[in-house]
Amino acid sequence: MSRKKLVRFAQNEANPNVIQAGKPLFESIKGNWHEVQFQNSNPIVVELACGRGEFTVGLGREYPHQNFIGVDIKGSRIWKGSSTATAEGLNNVSFLRTQIQNLDQFFAEGEIAELWITFPDPFPRDGDEKRRLTSPKFLDMYKPLIQKQGLVHFKTDNTGLFDYTLELVQSREDIQVIAFTHDFYQSEMKDDHHGIKTRYEKIFSEKGEKIKYLKFQFIG
Template sequence: MSRKKLVRFKQNEENPNVVQDGKPIFETIKGNWNTQQFQNEHPIVVELACGRGEFTVGLARQFSDQNFIGVDIKGSRIWKGSSTATAEGIHNVAFLRTQIELLDRFFAEDEIAELWITFPDPFPRDGDEKRRLTSPRFLEMYKPLLKSEGILHFKTDNTDLFNYSLELFQSRTDIEVLGFTHDFYQSEWKDDHFGIQTRYEKMFSEKGEKIKYLKCRFI
């Protein structure tokens, strides 16, 4: 492991806005994010596969009356968002280092107000369907965690993943699709991300890839 990564992992251990294995809060945070991490009762917005945390931190900058949590397993990526938030004095943001398939170990029923899935790995092979963050397996996990009327947002550059997800969502009787587009920046929903672009989104857009987006809620 490189020295740079070791330094970043050490900073993650010390930074209170990172919740990860080895910290006492890691075992007790489920159902207690408002009291133990944020010390307020503001709504909780979660971004899955947050990477470097640009979107999570960007939302936190704009909405001081909400709490934002980025989830990723890569500590060196989380370090970037954590360090940015610390340097800017942004206190309504945190990062959870864990595998997303374990999400229900860290959030209680009705604890999440909004959920963002932004540019996840498409896992294109049929045998990898269960690994897609929009697959039935994951939807069943998200459903109880989201509050009633809670919104699930999904953005991707991958057409096959988007079409798979849209078809799946529309086929379910417990999901209401509130809107979707195959060209986000030419749609009526282009302001739903509040002008925040991640490094990867910019890269995809510059290559001419159209960004796909949908939002839905569980009934």
């Protein structure tokens, strides 16, 4: 392992805004994010596959009266968002280092107010459907964790994954689609995101890829 990664991992271990294996809160944070991590009762917004945390941190800047948690398994990526939040004094931003399939081990029923799924791996092969973060398996896991009428936001450049997800949520009686677009930056919804872009979103946009966006909620 490179010296740079070792330094970053050591900083993650020291930063209180990173929850990861080996820290006391890793085993006890479920149901206690408000009281223990944020020490307030503000709504909790979670971003899955947060990468370097650009979106999580950006939302934290825009909405100081909400709490934001970026989830990713890569410690070297989380380090960037964690360090930026620390440097800017964003006490409403934290990061959870874990596999997303374990999300229900870290959040209690109804603990999440909103969920963001931003530019996940599309896993295009049919045999990999269960690994998609918008597959029935994952949707069923998210449902009890999100408050009633809580919103789920999904952004991707991948047309196949977007069409798969849209068709899936439209077919479910327990999901209501609020809005969707195949060209986010030409839609009336673009200003709602305050121009915040992830690293991958910038790369895809510069290549001319249209960004797709879907907003829905569980109703049943």
